[in-house]
Amino acid sequence: MIKAILIFNNHGKPRLSKFYEHYTEDTEQQIIRETFHLVSKRDENVCNFLEGGMLIGGSDYKLIYRHYATLYFVFCVDSSESELGILDLIQVKVFVETLDKCFENVCELDLIFHVDKVHNILAEMVMGGMVLETNMNEIITQVDAQNKMEKSEAGIAGAPARAVSAVKNMNLPEMPRNINIGDISIKVPNLPSFK
Amino acid sequence: MPAPIRLRELIRTIRTARTQAEEREMIQKECAAIRSSFREEDNTYRCRNVAKLLYMHMLGYPAHFGQLECLKLIASQKFTDKRIGYLGAMLLLDERQDVHLLMTNCIKNDLNHSTQYVQGLALCTLGCMGSSEMCRDLAGEVEKLLKTSNSYLRKKAALCAVHVIRKVPELMEMFLPATKNLLSEKNHGKCTCFIRGNCWRSALGLNKCTLSYFLPLTVILKNLIMSGYSPEHDVSGISDPFLQVRILRLLRILGKSDDDSSEAMNDILAQVATNTETSKNVGNAILYETVLTIMDIKSESGLRVLAINILGRFLLNNDKNIRYVALTSLLKTVQTDHNAVQRHRSTIVDCLKDLDVSIKRRAMELSFALVNGNNIRGMMKELLYFLDSCDPEFKADCASGVFLAAEKYAPSKRWHIDTIMRVLTTAGSYVRDDSVPNLIQLITNSVEMHAYTVQRLYKALLDDISQQPLVQVASWCIGEYGDLLVSGQCEEEEPIQDEVLDVLEGLLVSNLSTPVTRGYSLTAIMKLSTRFSSVNRIKKVVSIYGSSIDVELQQRAVEYNALFKKYDHMSDLISLWVSLNFNKPWCFLSISQTFQLQLLSPSSNVVPALNQGTVTQVIRVLNPQKQQLRMRIKLTYTHKGSPVQDLAEVNNFPPQSWQ
Numbered sequence: 001m002i003k004a005i006l007i008f009n010n011h012g013k014p015r016l017s018k019f020y021e022h023y024t025e026d027t028e029q030q031i032i033r034e035t036f037h038l039v040s041k042r043d044e045n046v047c048n049f050l051e052g053g054m055l056i057g058g059s060d061y062k063l064i065y066r067h068y069a070t071l072y073f074v075f076c077v078d079s080s081e082s083e084l085g086i087l088d089l090i091q092v093k094v095f096v097e098t099l100d101k102c103f104e105n106v107c108e109l110d111l112i113f114h115v116d117k118v119h120n121i122l123a124e125m126v127m128g129g130m131v132l133e134t135n136m137n138e139i140i141t142q143v144d145a146q147n148k149m150e151k152s153e154a155g156i157a158g159a160p161a162r163a164v165s166a167v168k169n170m171n172l173p174e175m176p177r178n179i180n181i182g183d184i185s186i187k188v189p190n191l192p193s194f195k
Numbered sequence: 196m197p198a199p200i201r202l203r204e205l206i207r208t209i210r211t212a213r214t215q216a217e218e219r220e221m222i223q224k225e226c227a228a229i230r231s232s233f234r235e236e237d238n239t240y241r242c243r244n245v246a247k248l249l250y251m252h253m254l255g256y257p258a259h260f261g262q263l264e265c266l267k268l269i270a271s272q273k274f275t276d277k278r279i280g281y282l283g284a285m286l287l288l289d290e291r292q293d294v295h296l297l298m299t300n301c302i303k304n305d306l307n308h309s310t311q312y313v314q315g316l317a318l319c320t321l322g323c324m325g326s327s328e329m330c331r332d333l334a335g336e337v338e339k340l341l342k343t344s345n346s347y348l349r350k351k352a353a354l355c356a357v358h359v360i361r362k363v364p365e366l367m368e369m370f371l372p373a374t375k376n377l378l379s380e381k382n383h384g385k386c387t388c389f390i391r392g393n394c395w396r397s398a399l400g401l402n403k404c405t406l407s408y409f410l411p412l413t414v415i416l417k418n419l420i421m422s423g424y425s426p427e428h429d430v431s432g433i434s435d436p437f438l439q440v441r442i443l444r445l446l447r448i449l450g451k452s453d454d455d456s457s458e459a460m461n462d463i464l465a466q467v468a469t470n471t472e473t474s475k476n477v478g479n480a481i482l483y484e485t486v487l488t489i490m491d492i493k494s495e496s497g498l499r500v501l502a503i504n505i506l507g508r509f510l511l512n513n514d515k516n517i518r519y520v521a522l523t524s525l526l527k528t529v530q531t532d533h534n535a536v537q538r539h540r541s542t543i544v545d546c547l548k549d550l551d552v553s554i555k556r557r558a559m560e561l562s563f564a565l566v567n568g569n570n571i572r573g574m575m576k577e578l579l580y581f582l583d584s585c586d587p588e589f590k591a592d593c594a595s596g597v598f599l600a601a602e603k604y605a606p607s608k609r610w611h612i613d614t615i616m617r618v619l620t621t622a623g624s625y626v627r628d629d630s631v632p633n634l635i636q637l638i639t640n641s642v643e644m645h646a647y648t649v650q651r652l653y654k655a656l657l658d659d660i661s662q663q664p665l666v667q668v669a670s671w672c673i674g675e676y677g678d679l680l681v682s683g684q685c686e687e688e689e690p691i692q693d694e695v696l697d698v699l700e701g702l703l704v705s706n707l708s709t710p711v712t713r714g715y716s717l718t719a720i721m722k723l724s725t726r727f728s729s730v731n732r733i734k735k736v737v738s739i740y741g742s743s744i745d746v747e748l749q750q751r752a753v754e755y756n757a758l759f760k761k762y763d764h765m766s767d768l769i770s771l772w773v774s775l776n777f778n779k780p781w782c783f784l785s786i787s788q789t790f791q792l793q794l795l796s797p798s799s800n801v802v803p804a805l806n807q808g809t810v811t812q813v814i815r816v817l818n819p820q821k822q823q824l825r826m827r828i829k830l831t832y833t834h835k836g837s838p839v840q841d842l843a844e845v846n847n848f849p850p851q852s853w854q
Binding site: 018112 | 202203206207210246249250252253254255257258273274275278279282286289291310312315318319322323324347350351354355357358436437440444476477479480483484515516517518519520550551552553554
């Protein structure tokens with residue numbers, strides 16, 4: 001079972017944190033910090049498996065991580081998961097490549113500004129600490145369909161809300177009662193207030 | 196009230212913060228805005244606010260005031276709201292909060308929703324953080340979804356079911372009939388989920404029922420291996436490796452304690468092992484799983500050898516991850532399949548030179564496990580070389596390992612002493628405390644090696660006095676066998692008495708010596724007073740330490756001084772130092788010039804506890820000058836870890852014995 005999935009950058013700032021077991025907020029931040037310390041000390045050419053820190057469970061749990069450019073992808077798993085299998089999950093076809101397809105050459109900024117989208121993609125892959133789907137195309141299909149649903153909703157329903165707020169913020173100057181252009185006189189009717 | 200800013204704006208703003216304090220300020224401001232927006236019950240912007248709240252939660256700021264809002268979002272009709280709401284529920288809520296029970300009804304409605312994605316969201320949330328009450332209430336709905344024709348939902352329902360069973364084990368029977376059909380799924384995704392579920396259930400001990408799944412499982416596996424290229428499941432040329440791995444794991448659980456199924460599995464396992472391509476990592480993942488399965492079930496020996504050979508091949512792989520898993524697995528099997536693992540000994544020993552710390556540690560443990568009488572010399576050479584060059588964190592374990600191995604398999608006493616000396620000189624400060632008395636015991640017992648040993652130890656002492664265990668052993672030896680050192684029995688240039696005393700005195704004054712070491716060297720100097728002729732020098736040294744700050748040294752020096760003074764005019768002293776270590780007694784004697792003593796062996800090595808027996812030792816005295824016999828006995832022993840000393844004097848030998 002996967003206990004937690006963490007993505008953080010080279011300075012330890014979390015870009016995504018999903019825990020499949022409950023910890024308090026403080027503990028979660030502590031886990032992120034501790035994991036960052038353990039993982040950032042590792043040299044580039046050592047193996048990608050680490051024994052977990054004290055907080056997240058001690059001896060039965062392993063950290064499997066991969067370092068891509070400025071980001072660390074860390075999966076904290078227990079002994080029932082195959083280590084090499086999880087590595088494949090991160091690397092080969094699944095997580096990173098799916099992100100790549102969804103964001104067109106994903107980079108750290110994409111993850112920063114679209115955290116909710118990344119969560120949605122992850123939710124199609126891993127559920128309740130267990131791997132749900134490993135076929136990249138399948139995952140992308142589902143995510144796209146859901147995004148379309150969202151857009152269609154917001155498209156119609158969101159428009160009035162946006163229009164209202166736009167007008168509310170409009171700074172309507174005082175309308176002149178009479179407009180005199182040369183000898184044409186236009187009387188402007190009393191317009192109701194927009195409030 | 197202006198519209199709340201979008202998530203992207205918030206992120207952009209926070210990124211411009213230069214310090215932690217600035218960021219905190221921005222977030223607090225935004226939190227206040229969000230809180231007032233929540234109070235206004237603004238439906239349109241709720242999801243935006245909750246999204247921002249989740250982002251702040253990820254950065255580590257408190258976000259609990261958003262929990263109820265998540266519930267409101269879940270109850271909304273819009274998909275967008277529900278999505279964020281469920282995400283918020285998964286991140287912010289857990290079973291310890293009472294709020295989550297309010298979700299139950301929402302989830303129940305959503306599980307029956309017309310849109311599959313909404314149902315999917317509900318299943319996902321239930322599967323992540325459903326409490327046992329919620330699971331009990333909603334188990335029926337989940338089971339219904341397991342039988343639905345929608346494959347997307349079936350998949351999620353399967354995993355949700357696993358979570359439900361984990362929380363409420365009694366519900367297992369409810370799900371069994373539905374899941375049996377999942378095995379014949381065309382779509383591999385479902386298969387995988389079902390198999391996971393089964394794994395978990397089997398682990399709970401439901402073995403008999405699950406055996407009926409056995410045959411279909413092997414069929415699936417066979418199809419996967421034999422089938423040609425299937426684009427939708429292909430990963431680097433292998434069809435659906437994740438499924439294969441899962442099936443292998445399930446086979447492992449099924450066959451663990453069951454002979455029949457283990458036997459039936461042999462064929463398919465052999466097939467997987469030989470047909471899988473190893474050039475890519477995915478192939479290796481499958482092979483690794485196969486090896487683990489073979490090791491765990493009661494497989495035949497040919498298959499086990501095949502498995503260990505696969506592991507041996509892994510050790511030669513360039514990828515360090517593969518080497519790591521190979522070493523870990525070999526460590527687990529070395530006890531049961533010792534001979535097969537021996538064949539890969541040279542590769543394992545090569546891994547000692549790897550750069551990676553985790554690999555080195557495993558290689559070291561494995562090497563110690565592989566040492567036996569036949570390969571002890573070669574292995575010890577490699578291990579000593581490793582000891583020289585390894586990091587300090589390994590030295591203590593390696594040294595203890597070397598001692599143990601040497602004790603069990605030493606081909607000769609000389610080799611044994613050489614090895615121990617090598618360890619003491621290279622890693623002396625890392626050896627355990629009890630290695631010093633062990634070594635002393637060993638040296639005492641190898642009578643023929645005394646001269647060789649004391650000479651080598653003396654030379655080592657000349658080179659380096661910083662390694663305390665070495666220094667302690669060396670000073671003890673010199674005190675005991677100092678006469679051999681200067682008497683011409685050594686093969687090389689022999690020191691004169693003054694040089695030896697210089698060295699020992701140097702130990703006493705050096706800053707590097709611990710109090711224990713000083714004690715050893717003072718005692719050694721004292722013992723030499725009866726072996727060497729420069730007694731005056733020794734007396735001077737000993738009297739200086741009569742006023743030493745160290746209590747232990749002071750006590751010893753004062754006693755030795757007393758010995759000198761008391762029996763100075765009569766050089767007829769017998770001092771019998773009997774040191775009885777209650778595990779290993781040894782007995783050493785200092786002989787004065789007037790008497791000759793012959794010490795016969797004691798009746799036993801152990802003094803029985805609780806006064807149940809005695810140890811007798813016969814001492815024959817040749818007393819040509821008819822001097823009075825006096826005997827002083829000093830007993831030093833450790834009692835519950837602390838040293839004890841007992842002194843006794845015997846002055847009342849009957850006159851007939853010496854006249």
